[in-house]
Amino acid sequence: xxxxxxxxxxxxxxxxxxxxxxxxxxxxxxxxxxxxxxxxxxxxxxxxxxxxxxxxxxxxxxxxxxxxxxxxxxxxxxxxxxxxxxxxxxxxxxxxxxxxxxxxxxxxxxxxxxxxxxxxxxxxxxxxxxxxxxxxxxxxxx
Amino acid sequence: xxxxxxxxxxxxxxxxxxxxxxxxxxxxxxxxxxxxxxxxxxxxxxxxxxxxxxxxxxxxxxxxxxxxxxxxxxxxxxxxxxxxxxxxxxxxxxxxxxxxxxxxxxxxxxxxxxxxxxxxxxxxxxxxxxxxxxxxxxxxxxxxxxxxxxxxxxxxxxxxxxxxxxxxxxxxxxxxxxxxxxxxxxxxxxxxxxxxxxxxxxxxxxxxxxxxxxxxxxxxxxxxxxxxxxxxxxxxxxxxxxxxxxxxxxxxxxxxxxxxxxxxxxxxxxxxxxxxxxxxxxxxxxxxxxxxxxxxxxxxxxxxxxxxxxxxxxxxxxxxxxxxxxxxxxxxxxxxxxxxxxxxxxxxxxxxxxxxxxxxxxxxxxxxxxxxxxxxxxxxxxxxxxxxxxxxxxxxxxxx
Numbered sequence: 001x002x003x004x005x006x007x008x009x010x011x012x013x014x015x016x017x018x019x020x021x022x023x024x025x026x027x028x029x030x031x032x033x034x035x036x037x038x039x040x041x042x043x044x045x046x047x048x049x050x051x052x053x054x055x056x057x058x059x060x061x062x063x064x065x066x067x068x069x070x071x072x073x074x075x076x077x078x079x080x081x082x083x084x085x086x087x088x089x090x091x092x093x094x095x096x097x098x099x100x101x102x103x104x105x106x107x108x109x110x111x112x113x114x115x116x117x118x119x120x121x122x123x124x125x126x127x128x129x130x131x132x133x134x135x136x137x138x139x140x141x142x
Numbered sequence: 143x144x145x146x147x148x149x150x151x152x153x154x155x156x157x158x159x160x161x162x163x164x165x166x167x168x169x170x171x172x173x174x175x176x177x178x179x180x181x182x183x184x185x186x187x188x189x190x191x192x193x194x195x196x197x198x199x200x201x202x203x204x205x206x207x208x209x210x211x212x213x214x215x216x217x218x219x220x221x222x223x224x225x226x227x228x229x230x231x232x233x234x235x236x237x238x239x240x241x242x243x244x245x246x247x248x249x250x251x252x253x254x255x256x257x258x259x260x261x262x263x264x265x266x267x268x269x270x271x272x273x274x275x276x277x278x279x280x281x282x283x284x285x286x287x288x289x290x291x292x293x294x295x296x297x298x299x300x301x302x303x304x305x306x307x308x309x310x311x312x313x314x315x316x317x318x319x320x321x322x323x324x325x326x327x328x329x330x331x332x333x334x335x336x337x338x339x340x341x342x343x344x345x346x347x348x349x350x351x352x353x354x355x356x357x358x359x360x361x362x363x364x365x366x367x368x369x370x371x372x373x374x375x376x377x378x379x380x381x382x383x384x385x386x387x388x389x390x391x392x393x394x395x396x397x398x399x400x401x402x403x404x405x406x407x408x409x410x411x412x413x414x415x416x417x418x419x420x421x422x423x424x425x426x427x428x429x430x431x432x433x434x435x436x437x438x439x440x441x442x443x444x445x446x447x448x449x450x451x452x453x454x455x456x457x458x459x460x461x462x463x464x465x466x467x468x469x470x471x472x473x474x475x476x477x478x479x480x481x482x483x484x485x486x487x488x489x490x491x492x493x494x495x496x497x498x499x500x501x502x503x504x505x506x507x508x509x510x511x512x513x514x515x516x517x518x519x520x521x522x523x524x525x526x527x528x529x530x531x532x533x534x535x536x537x538x539x540x541x542x
Contacts, residue, residue: 022291023291
C-alpha cells in the first residue's frame with residue numbers, strides 16, 4: 001500500500017511532489033471511498049443488464065436501471081494510455097487503466113519510472129493518501 | 143427539418159487584441175458585436191436573436207442584452223466550451239427557419255491572458271494566490287471525485303489521446319509537428335498572429351515536452367480577444383452588399399467516458415461530421431478549405447480522420463509534407479494561423495474557426511493563403527477535452 005515517506009502530502013506552497021486533492025464525494029459514491037480507505041477497489045455492476053460501469057452511479061449508464069450494486073474489483077488491469085507532465089519530483093503520470101472487469105478509469109501510474117511503462121502493460125491497484133481526505137486508488141506495474 | 147439553405151452568415155468580425163489589459167470581458171463582447179454589425183451593414187435594431195456561451199459575463203444572454211441595449215425575441219446560451227459558436231450558428235439557422243428570429247448575433251470573447259498576468263503579479267506581491275487557467279471545478283460534477291485527484295489538465299488529456307493514436311496506428315511526433323508547421327506557414331502572413339515565425343518539424347520536436355508526447359509547439363497559444371458572427375434569413379442576406387455565405391450543413395454531438403467503455407481513437411466529430419455532410423449533400427472530397435479546431439496538433443489529426451478527409455489511422459500520413467498548407471497541399475486548413483499560431487480567445491477556438499471560413503468563402507483571406515474560388519468550406523469545433531468529455535460541432539458553408 002502507500003509508502004508514507006515518498007507520498008507525504010506537501011504543505012501548501014512548498015516545493016515537492018504534486019499534492020493529491022481530496023476527492024469531493026457525492027452520496028452515491030461514498031461506498032467507493034470508504035472501501036478505498038480500507039485498501040479495496042470497488043466497481044459498479046448493473047443487476048438488470050449485467051454491465052459494469054465507471055465512474056460509479058446509482059443509475060446504470062448503459063440501461064438506466066436503478067438496480068446497481070457494488071462489487072470488489074480484482075484490482076488488476078492494463079494500461080490503456082498515459083502521459084507524464086511536470087518536471088522533477090512534481091512530475092506525475094496521468095493514465096487510463098482498463099480493469100479486468102472491462103471498465104477504463106482515469107488514474108495515476110505511481111512507484112515506477114514512466115519511461116519504462118508501455119500501453120498494454122499489466123498493472124495493479126495501490127492506494128495513496130490524499131490531501132486531508134480519502135485514500136485514492138492508483139496503479140503500479142504488476 | 144433540414145437547415146440547408148435556411149440561413150446565411152452575413153457578418154463576421156475578429157477582435158484585433160491578443161492581450162486585453164484594459165478591456166473588460168463585456169467590452170470585448172460588445173466590441174466584436176459592433177464589428178460584426180458594421181461588417182454586415184446592419185444596425186443594432188436589426189438584431190432580434192442573440193447567442194453566447196459560458197465565456198459571456200453574468201447571466202450571459204440577459205447581461206449582454208442589457209449592456210448592448212438589445213430588444214430580443216430569441217436567445218440561446220448553449221454551452222459546450224470552445225465548439226459552442228459552431229452549434230450557435232446551427233441553432234440560429236434553426237431559429238430563423240422556425241420563424242423565431244430574423245437576424246442572430248453570436249459573440250465569444252474573453253481575457254484569460256490578462257487575467258493570468260494580473261493574478262501572477264498579485265501572487266508575486268503576496269496579495270493573492272496563483273491563478274487557475276480555467277474556472278474552478280463544479281463540486282456537483284459527478285465525475286469530479288474520480289478525476290481531480292489524478293491531475294487532469296488540458297495538456298495531459300490530449301496527450302493521452304496522442305499516445306494511444308501512436309500506439310494503435312504508428313503515428314509519430316514528426317507527423318503531428320507537420321500540423322504546427324502548416325499553421326505557421328499561414329500565420330507568417332497574419333500581422334495579428336501571436337506566433338508569426340515559420341517553424342520546422344525539428345523546431346516542434348526540439349521545443350520542451352509539455353506532456354509526453356506533446357511538445358510546447360504542439361499546443362495552441364493562450365490569448366485574449368474574441369469574435370462575432372451574424373446569421374440572417376436568406377432574404378435579408380440578399381439585400382446586403384456582402385458575398386452570400388449559406389449555411390449548408392450542420393451537425394453536433396457530445397462524446398464522453400461512456401460508462402467506462404472508453405475508446406480514445408475517435409472524437410465526437412465522427413458523429414457530428416456525417417450529420418453535417420448528409421444535410422449538405424456533399425462529401426469531404428468536395429471541401430476546398432477546412433477550419434479545424436486546433437487546441438493541439440492531435441486535435442486536428444483526429445478531426446481529419448473523423449470527418450472523413452482520410453481513413454482512421456492515416457491522419458499522420460495525411461498531414462505530412464505540408465498537405466495542410468494553402469497552395470501546397472490538398473486540404474488548406476486554418477489559413478489565419480489558427481489557435482496554434484494566431485489566437486485562441488477565451489481559451490475557445492470556435493468563433494475564429496467560423497470567421498476564417500467566412501473570409502475564405504468571401505475571397506477575403508490574405509492573398510498568400512486564399513484558396514482560389516473557394517465556394518465550399520467546413521468549420522469544426524471540439525469543446526471540452528478529447529480524453530474525458532467533449533462536444534463536436536460541424537458546419538459546412540457555401541458561397542452562393
